[in-house]
Amino acid sequence: MNDSESSRLALLRFLERVRERDLSRTRRWIVHEERRQAEQRVGQARRPLAPTF
Structure with a gap:
């Protein structure tokens, strides 16, 4: 996996955590x-x- 693929995955995981918190x-x-x-x-x-009354 190259750096751009791993950073994209990291960003998607971050987005997932943010959405779960929301x-x-x-x-x-x-x-x-x-x-x-x-x-x-x-x-x-x-x-x-x-x-x-």
Whole structure:
């Protein structure tokens, strides 16, 4: 394998690591947003009804 092939492979491996890190971060954001929405639904369900006059 010549230098350009090995450096290309190294760059592709680096790109792979960056993309995996980005995907992991995105998945954490999704979990956080799902929890936030679930907490919001629970809060709305527990809110007392407005009085009717």
